Amino acid sequence: MEPITEQEKQDFREFLSTIYGAQANSWNINLKVLELFGELLQSSESCSRYMDMVPRPFVAGNVIKWASKQARGAIIRHLKNGGKHYLICLRAAGARMKPQIYLASQGL
Amino acid sequence: MKTARDIIVLLIMVLTIHGCQTNNIKHEAGVERASTGEELILKGRVSVPLPESYKKVLLDEHAMIISAPEYSVVYRWIDQNEVEFIGSNKSPYDFFKSVFSNPTSDEEKRFLEGLKNEVHRPNSPSDLEFYYFDNGDGRQIYILSNILSFVLEVTYKGDDDNKYINSVVADSQLR
Numbered sequence: 001m002e003p004i005t006e007q008e009k010q011d012f013r014e015f016l017s018t019i020y021g022a023q024a025n026s027w028n029i030n031l032k033v034l035e036l037f038g039e040l041l042q043s044s045e046s047c048s049r050y051m052d053m054v055p056r057p058f059v060a061g062n063v064i065k066w067a068s069k070q071a072r073g074a075i076i077r078h079l080k081n082g083g084k085h086y087l088i089c090l091r092a093a094g095a096r097m098k099p100q101i102y103l104a105s106q107g108l
Numbered sequence: 109m110k111t112a113r114d115i116i117v118l119l120i121m122v123l124t125i126h127g128c129q130t131n132n133i134k135h136e137a138g139v140e141r142a143s144t145g146e147e148l149i150l151k152g153r154v155s156v157p158l159p160e161s162y163k164k165v166l167l168d169e170h171a172m173i174i175s176a177p178e179y180s181v182v183y184r185w186i187d188q189n190e191v192e193f194i195g196s197n198k199s200p201y202d203f204f205k206s207v208f209s210n211p212t213s214d215e216e217k218r219f220l221e222g223l224k225n226e227v228h229r230p231n232s233p234s235d236l237e238f239y240y241f242d243n244g245d246g247r248q249i250y251i252l253s254n255i256l257s258f259v260l261e262v263t264y265k266g267d268d269d270n271k272y273i274n275s276v277v278a279d280s281q282l283r
Contacts, residue, residue, distance in 0.1 A: 092195060092219045103180055
């Protein structure tokens with residue numbers, strides 16, 4: 001796995017804080033957190049009208065290739081380019097996954 | 109100042125847990141236990157059973173984690189602000205009651221969207237309502253009462269998730 005850079009961590013914290021509020025700013029971003037975030041991004045059919053699905057080259061089966069820096073960069077660009085409404089739409093579905101992401105951010 | 113307040117809250121919770129260790133609850137016979145009979149009292153209103161043993165307790169403003177090598181449990185209290193952040197103006201009780209029984213708004217429908225497993229509503233000897241599901245990593249249970257200003261969410265990840273969730277249903281109480 002290519003290490004997650006501090007800039008990438010900051011970008012993902014911003015996406016998560018759009019879904020979860022300011023408390024996400026203190027979460028540690030690791031591979032498990034990204035996997036759960038990816039699961040959330042792909043979970044909601046009713047929110048998909050706000051955004052195209054995640055770019056196909058960076059998805060294997062239904063799983064985003066988070067270990068790849070290139071894939072992470074593509075997802076970050078994809079979400080920064082108009083993903084705000086999509087992320088807000090994911091708040092309710094995200095609330096269900098919050099304890100899992102919170103545990104993962106603690107390395108548990 | 110905030111750090112000092114957090115430390116005081118943590119101390120109160122630790123003392124509450126410690127105090128309860130000498131006052132075991134009565135248990136019904138024949139129910140398989142995953143707890144010692146010791147209580148964790150959250151926000152002074154809901155008593156839930158503590159897991160059998162634990163090595164670490166993590167606490168912040170929004171949640172508490174109790175963990176051991178073989179499991180982790182997150183306890184979260186979901187208040188009005190969090191429900192409003194999700195996009196609903198209902199009370200926490202009304203929001204989750206609708207989510208689990210008759211979702212009508214977009215937010216209520218989206219909460220369970222993508223969940224691969226069904227929601228169960230077990231019977232309980234207490235006045236509390238319980239709804240739980242398998243989240244893929246473990247089990248997640250919601251504890252509701254229309255006299256509470258919050259909903260309690262307990263998420264168990266690890267071995268014996270079924271046993272612990274059963275003990276939550278059997279032994280949790282309003283105070």
